[in-house]
Amino acid sequence: MSAVNEPRSAEEIARSAKSAFEASQLVSHDERIIALDAIRSALQENKARILDANRRDLEAAQKEVDAGRLSASLLKRLDLGKGDKWDSMLQGISDVAALPDPNGKVTYASELDDGLELYRVSCPIGVLLIIFESRPEVVVNIAALAVKSGNAAILKGGKESAQTALLLSQAIRSALSKTSLHEDYIQSVQTRDEVSSLLEMDKYIDLVIPRGSNSLVSSIQRDSRIAVMGHADGLCSVYLDQTAVLNKAIRVVVDSKTDYPAACNALETLLIHESLLPTVWPAVASALLSKEVELRCDLPSLSAINSLPSLTNHPHFSTHVVQSTEYDYKTEFLDHTLAVLTVPSLAAAINHINAHSSHHTDSIVTESAAAAQTFCRAVDSAGTFVNASTRFADGFRYGFGTEVGISTGRTHARGPVGLEGLVIYKYMLRSKGSEGHVAGEYGVGTDKKRFKHGSLPLDGGPFGNDATDA
Template identity: 45%
Template structure:
């Protein structure tokens, strides 16, 4: 990728305007921010035809350019997907207010009271490839949590993103929320220069390829929230219900193979591998999945041999690597070596094995007897998500409203000074008060 340029005076002005609007947004009431989202949803619904037409134009341009199938799948925005995204905006509006929550309330001494209150982060810089629906998700979460947002979609989604943001900003007109709190960046130079807007942008959220995320992480001083890889595993244990495990495996791979929470590797306990693959090979073939196996899996009928790099590859496509392992501990070792700490699952009826897996796998999501495709903010009840974080520090996993706020300590006194406590004249009480 290109070197990171300095922000232009025009970009600095636009970013400063977003920050001013965000400061005002953070002071808006719960009802005002809720009403703003409802107005945004109405505007999106009213502009649905224009948005879908813009997306059709983007899809045609993508076809002409030979865009990768995984990106085309993310780019496509049909009527059902748009309707679901609009409903997601309404769901975010209905969520409890994340701001102004008192997380700590302590009397340090008589008349000296400490509070910790949830407050907005400030301004989010979000860079994403394809995924025009991300504009709706991010904008709704940003405004509900009191944050401004600088949004940069991929060139392949430029028409869709512009149509969506026009609707969102039009919806905000006449509400208590300044439309200037949302801004769309349109050029590659602007997206690169965004990385140097420290002081104006408080958090960068990349959603895209491994190369994009790693480049951003390596070229900014602004905190970055996201994940570079989505290498998810499903382990089918010796005690698995095999028909159930096959349904879960098929769903985890094929329900939306371009998603970061689709499995890329299937691990099979040696004792059940023959019986499982006897049914699975045909089922995956019927679903259009290419299976690549280790030597033992190939001996059991998996048609293509896996190379070493397959275990660390995020296909984002209908390709699945298959490995036969000795036992649960071997599966855990494989996940520990090749996993990306995104989402990993086990199929088993053995409670002890299940608890061992759930405790030992250090991923943002660890599942038992269910599809990895549930790793999603909407499915978690967050209304939407700005992305998925695989870092150890919070927020982790699908990031919704709770991941877009920070906190501030407030201390109220009556002329208290530290010297009185240093001299022993006064003593702290540190008495917990009701939240």
């Protein structure tokens, strides 16, 4: 394992990341897979030292927990030796290596004129700055995504996992130094001050990915000129439409709310068509109470159940049913708490969601194809679901093989982001004519040539079948 780096300024870190990125543009996909294998081996070789550092991080964190300055749940996330976490982390590298190359894909191809061929080819973005919280294995996960996607990366993890992250980074660096990629291709920084300085390096850094709270994302968007792919709150809704049937309603609502309440794709607000108050709603409420979900109900939904013995006799009714306030409809509880609102129509449900949801994922339970279509088109969220749990909003479940994060932005990438979210494209224009091609010959006059704009097959490319791997 190589020695600890000399301290570098933020500008040196950013500049060397850009240099490593530029130098890597001719590195083939095969060589990137070799680099991923090298990283996996280096981590395995250094397992004992890394887990030792992890134990020191855990001991320091335990003191913070004992002093009441850190939550016990955060402590649990730090532990890299627990269960199969280490092996999963290494397997994750191999899984990313096995995914298709996101680069070199032709997404637009046009013969502008005879012998003048335009190709839009996917390529890496450049240098990524990724800021995340406590879990140390994210260092490895992100490094694998960066190597695979062709982007250089600068990582900043939580201070609680600093010693673990440092050794993970050193192992990665040491592995890279023996590959076609420069060792500065993946770098780590430790302090917030370094991050603040890096956020000014828009000359070298192309995308910031903050994985954390809304306030983290928001402060970075405010402080930096660099593009930000935010991964922020999820205030998800389920709407029980007039035509909703009971079993689907119960299954979708209970799973959305209770499968993993702390996740950003968990249900926070349940909207109910008023016609369902005497029919579907009591059984849904009962199922939720059985899962110990606190129901914060508006007056109509409260009235519909508070005189039904089947509900009021429920052991949790007296403690888990309260009247809601406007605050509840704006809140991501991330817990066994659910806001419930009665609406008179599909349109009212859509308006409520567009005004209150975080545009993450919203689901309708309905038997009406027309209502499903209206909901999916009119709800302005990254995911609009029909008769399916909001919990499906996830890169692995979507089939991406990996997840960079769940973007709540509306440009570049939206919703669960796989490797495709880490690439952009460039236009390659190739003249095959004997004289080259010049623009001045084209125009509207009688002496001018016209563009043909004929379509070309997307499975070709500017350089035949080896468009990216020379």
